[in-house]
Amino acid sequence: CCVVVVLLLCCIVLLYCFVVMGEQVQPISLAVLFLLCFFCVSSLAGDIDIGQCHDTVMLRDKEGVVIDHTLPNTNYSSDFPLFCAWDINPEDVEATKYTTIVFDYIDLVNRDDRQDYIRIYDGDMDDEVLFVLTGKHVPAPIMSSGRRVYVKFVVGGPTDPGTYTGLGFQFRYSSGACPNDCNGRGYCYNDACSCEGGYGGADCSERVCANDCGGAARGHCVEDEGYICECTPGYYGGDCTAPYCEGISEFTTASGNFSDHHSSELGNEYYEHNTFCQWLIRPPPVGDSQLQLIQLHFNTFDTELDNDFVRVYDGEDSETANLLGEFSGDAIPSDVFSATGVLLVTFETDIGIASEGFSCSYQVEAKKIDIVTQHHQMSDWLSAIIAAFAFILGLIIGTLLFSLGSEMARSTEEEEGSRRIDEEEGNYSRVEAAVVAEDASDLLERSPSPLLEEEGEEEEKKEDETILE
Structure with a gap:
């Protein structure tokens, strides 16, 4: 709500400055106002938890991998309340009989003062609870009685929320059907039975040694003693x-x-x-x-x-x-x-x-x-408002840039005109000086100097004296 109010106020102020006041507002003032609105909205929008885990993800495929709301190898948020849910309900009804969940890893807070947990329902939230998980122990594969499974992840309480957290979890799921429901001696995954130790075959109905005792180099199967592996020196375990x-x-x-x-x-x-x-x-x-x-x-x-x-x-x-x-x-x-x-x-x-x-x-x-994974987005109305605000800001910025460009062009033209006038005045001054110099030269040629006149008189006297002699 705060973001929406600030967006509307910014739009009103910017439109008033641009439309009503017009040229009375300097472009630099509008630019500063725009930056202030931008930083204000950004600071408020930063508080919107777009990627927070707080709703239910619908999964309709037959198989998939689910990771808690964080990235792999990063801790989940310790904020309280924290709620995530995955509703696994495949659309292919005919080929789906039940769903099996296999956890790859799990790391949740399990303390006396706080317990984060995963609750798995055999159907929706109103049906039987199949499993409740916490801590770090990876459970055996969990198989539902029908195709639908509801998985819920909850952070247990607000005690020291910034201190206790974990890596979260990851699980795979597969919905399908297996022959004879694996005879209760294994679980069904990808439409095939994964049998428990001591059983094999397509429906886990055959007695075998676990994992073939690791091969001939590690052990051999003793059928007479109940299909038990006898390990060679250097190996041990139920399957050697x-x-x-x-x-x-x-x-x-x-x-x-x-x-x-x-x-x-x-x-x-x-x-x-x-x-x-x-x-x-x-x-x-x-x-x-x-x-x-x-x-x-x-x-x-x-x-x-x-x-x-x-x-x-x-x-x-x-x-x-x-x-x-x-x-x-x-x-x-x-x-x-x-x-x-x-x-x-x-x-x-x-x-x-x-x-x-x-x-x-x-x-x-x-x-x-x-x-x-979970993908959280802002609601449509908030996205529409932000898009409209971005469009208006784009128009305002474009107009400001156009006004600034026009003003710069006018300034450039005025400077160019002043420069041409100065050049013309300089050329006129140089021409006028040249004309004055030429007139002075002609005047000197037409008007001899007194010194030349005295020299002429002396020469005339000399000529007269020569004649008298």
Whole structure:
């Protein structure tokens, strides 16, 4: 309202100065008034929160990626109240049976005096709540009973709003149908079942070992004992994909987990001294994908403080890549994110105290999907008023420039006329002086000087004396 009032007042004053007072107002005065109005409106317009998160975004596509109202790797606003919502309701009713939401990362404030949260409804806001999320824990995929899902993000309270905030969140969604609803042993995404450990097949009905035990080099499947992986030395975990700390290990899959070299399964309680290990996460390229995010999550962490370090680099070379984090001690680090497509983790220990070490997991998402974000614009009436004001200001500025140009042209013509008059007067003076000089010369020729007359008389006397002699 303040912006609208100021715009109207500026228009009225400028029009009055230009139309009513006319030539009585100097162009420079109008220019100064215009600048004052411009800065006033700009300062007020700067307080309009055009990009603030305060409404509901309708999503009608079968799949997409949703990011909170901030940019990636930047914290969301801690202003209160803050409300965002996404209404996922695909238009393709026949091909859509339910919707699955998969979170790539989440980082929300979760304190005793303040809690920011995400609430996911199985339908609209009046239906059952499927999940309530806060903190940094990435949940398992969430599948609705129907195609519609309502996601709401709320900042919990005004306590210390400028102090507590987080990176926000990002999730993917896909609406469709899968055979036999994956038999309750997995979730449906992109019309295909993603089965939980121990099951496989198109509908998750077949018993298998998890992830094929990482391949023949890492383990083999023991079917008689309930499809359990028996890992080879150097690997452990339910699918034998977690290598111990031995040189450098490279991961090329979309997800995985690893830890330092020791394993309680083998009787090792602490990691070794004087070790240096590297884990390189480098998934295969995916062409012109718009999104390739790597999230590294620490499940456990305990190293000798300020002596044994875990370092994470945003690239494959520790000498040239950007250092994302350096960690030691017993506090579990926050999740680390990389958007370059390559992540390097190093672990270096000294000869001193050894601790229990660390374990972590990672997820990689690289897919060409249009990113759905919130786009907030000013209302149509305010946009129309500002457009009209800009048009009027354009006319006024154009008229001022035309007036200034005309005045400058007149001044130039007057100066040119004065210069020509001065030149003509100078030429006339020079001609008059030349005429006077010529007249004086003629007069001298016609009127001999007295000296010449005396010389003539002396010559006549000499001639007379000569005759007498």
